[in-house]
Amino acid sequence: MNAPLPTRRDEAWRYADLKALATVWSKLDGPEQIHVPAGESQSRQIAELPVVDGVGVIDLDVTIGDNATFTLYLLAHNADYGRIHVRATLGNGSHFELGGAILGSGQQTLEIVTETIHAEPNATSNQVVRSVLADKATGSFLGRINVARHAQKTDAAQSVKAMLLDRGATANAKPELEIFADDVKCAHGATVGELDKQALFYMASRGLDPATAKKLMLQAFIADAFVSVGDDVVREGLESKALEVMEGLS
Amino acid sequence: MLKIENLHATVGDTEILKGLSLTINAGEIHAIMGPNGAGKSTLAYALGGRPGYDVTAGSASFDGQDLLDMDPHERAAAGIFLGFQYPVEIPGVSNLQFLRESLNVQRKARGEEALNGAEFIKLAKEKAALLKMDMDMLKRAVNVGFSGGEKKRNEMVQMGILDPKLAILDETDSGLDIDALRTVGSGINSIMRKPDKAVLLITHYQRLLEEVKPDFVHVLANGRIVKTGGPELALQLENEGYEAIAEAA
Numbered sequence: 185m186n187a188p189l190p191t192r193r194d195e196a197w198r199y200a201d202l203k204a205l206a207t208v209w210s211k212l213d214g215p216e217q218i219h220v221p222a223g224e225s226q227s228r229q230i231a232e233l234p235v236v237d238g239v240g241v242i243d244l245d246v247t248i249g250d251n252a253t254f255t256l257y258l259l260a261h262n263a264d265y266g267r268i269h270v271r272a273t274l275g276n277g278s279h280f281e282l283g284g285a286i287l288g289s290g291q292q293t294l295e296i297v298t299e300t301i302h303a304e305p306n307a308t309s310n311q312v313v314r315s316v317l318a319d320k321a322t323g324s325f326l327g328r329i330n331v332a333r334h335a336q337k338t339d340a341a342q343s344v345k346a347m348l349l350d351r352g353a354t355a356n357a358k359p360e361l362e363i364f365a366d367d368v369k370c371a372h373g374a375t376v377g378e379l380d381k382q383a384l385f386y387m388a389s390r391g392l393d394p395a396t397a398k399k400l401m402l403q404a405f406i407a408d409a410f411v412s413v414g415d416d417v418v419r420e421g422l423e424s425k426a427l428e429v430m431e432g433l434s
Numbered sequence: 435m436l437k438i439e440n441l442h443a444t445v446g447d448t449e450i451l452k453g454l455s456l457t458i459n460a461g462e463i464h465a466i467m468g469p470n471g472a473g474k475s476t477l478a479y480a481l482g483g484r485p486g487y488d489v490t491a492g493s494a495s496f497d498g499q500d501l502l503d504m505d506p507h508e509r510a511a512a513g514i515f516l517g518f519q520y521p522v523e524i525p526g527v528s529n530l531q532f533l534r535e536s537l538n539v540q541r542k543a544r545g546e547e548a549l550n551g552a553e554f555i556k557l558a559k560e561k562a563a564l565l566k567m568d569m570d571m572l573k574r575a576v577n578v579g580f581s582g583g584e585k586k587r588n589e590m591v592q593m594g595i596l597d598p599k600l601a602i603l604d605e606t607d608s609g610l611d612i613d614a615l616r617t618v619g620s621g622i623n624s625i626m627r628k629p630d631k632a633v634l635l636i637t638h639y640q641r642l643l644e645e646v647k648p649d650f651v652h653v654l655a656n657g658r659i660v661k662t663g664g665p666e667l668a669l670q671l672e673n674e675g676y677e678a679i680a681e682a683a
């Protein structure tokens with residue numbers, strides 16, 4: 185890429201691993217353009233990041249036509265530094281759905297950054313991100329929602345939850361709302377927690393060994409990100425990939 | 435079956451159990467009653483191996499094995515079931531999935547074959563019917579959004595499915611309406627009243643003991659068993675209260 189390397193002062197790069205990014209920056213292409221024609225629907229699943237020298241960057245610039253739908257399901261796990269940036273611009277009556285899981289361990293820095301631009305009225309967006317972070321991993325979600333002045337009846341939701349498995353792990357969640365219309369629904373929530381010790385003992389008292397109990401709880405936690413997947417096979421594929429990655433976490 | 439000798443246990447820095455001894459043989463039903471804060475739940479948790487409930491002295495053995503040396507899930511596989519005073523909610527994990535995994539992990543630990551889906555559903559249906567619980571509730575996440583009474587009934591469905599040797603039931607009767615109490619009482623009888631099984635019932639009320647007739651009634655006060663008797667002791671407690679009896683002991 186010809187553009188200058190971002191800095192931390194740049195809000196969208198606040199939690200990025202800029203040192204890692206610098207090593208691949210010149211090799212990165214600009215954002216991939218995706219156009220969803222009016223009335224159509226498109227879906228994209230990303231279960232692995234394309235990684236070069238430990239760095240995996242995905243950048244999507246999506247324009248969603250009137251009454252069209254774009255759904256995106258992500259698993260961010262296989263990079264020392266992984267970043268998924270999505271900019272979605274919504275047409276009248278369109279829908280943008282994002283379900284993402286960030287699964288990190290070791291020293292990984294993984295992030296999902298979204299810019300959701302409600303440019304026209306009556307559009308809806310729903311973003312669900314779940315992070316499971318072990319060791320010294322950092323998982324971040326930055327979600328900017330921009331609602332234009334005339335984009336009335338916008339309904340934009342974000343739900344972001346992180347589960348920290350170790351004391352050294354870090355989760356960042358930052359919603360940013362810029363709303364210029366008045367008839368708008370924007371629900372957002374962010375929480376950070378740990379595995380519920382009471383639940384773990386309850387499960388143990390029924391015979392579940394610690395590893396199985398942990399697996400069931402993490403599986404349930406991550407499942408939120410993929411409940412909206414319409415196709416059972418696709419959903420199960422994403423869930424089992426997530427589970428496989430989580431079984432490798434300490 | 436269960437032999438507890440001079441058990442001392444602390445929670446945080448406070449000693450709660452102060453030399454408790456109790457022996458339960460196969461085929462017996464024991465009731466423990468006692469004032470709030472006496473240490474009844476602490477006893478249940480210490481026997482279950484809950485982290486934070488530290489046994490500092492004494493011993494507890496189950497079928498001749500050192501119970502205190504086992505992890506909580508190993509105690510379950512050995513045949514101990516803990517009915518919780520406050521059953522825990524587990525969002526996102528369905529009752530059926532939870533119980534099937536639990537049962538099969540236990541069976542595996544005992545060297546038995548896992549039940550397949552159909553066999554498990556049949557068993558779950560049978561136990562749900564016994565406790566008059568709707569199968570739809572078993573499809574929901576564990577205890578999430580269940581009423582207090584439904585949670586207790588769910589504990590008993592779990593007990594039916596897991597089929598333990600020893601059930602330690604901590605106030606399973608509290609929160610139940612009159613009909614549910616009867617259902618739960620007869621559920622306990624049909625699941626647990628067998629020559630090779632035993633029950634430790636922790637309760638505040640005589641009412642459950644009319645359904646599930648205990649062979650022994652103990653009074654736990656101040657971290658110890660201060661009095662033991664037959665079913666008549668429960669009646670006496672109901673009439674006279676703990677204070678008089680604990681003091682006389």
Ligand SMILES: Nc1ncnc2c1ncn2[C@@H]1O[C@H](COP(=O)(O)OP(=O)(O)OP(=O)(O)O)[C@@H](O)[C@H]1O
Pocket residue numbers: 445446448450468469470471472473474475476477519
């Ligand atoms: N985590 C804790 N930290 C400190 N003290 C505790 C803790 N848990 C329990 N205790 C104390 O231990 C004592 C015994 O509690 P326990 O729950 O065993 O009583 P109980 O006999 O079951 O009472 P109840 O009839 O009210 O259920 C109480 O005084 C309680 O406050």
Ligand SMILES: [Mg+2]
Pocket residue numbers: 474475476519604605
């Ligand atoms: Mg109690």
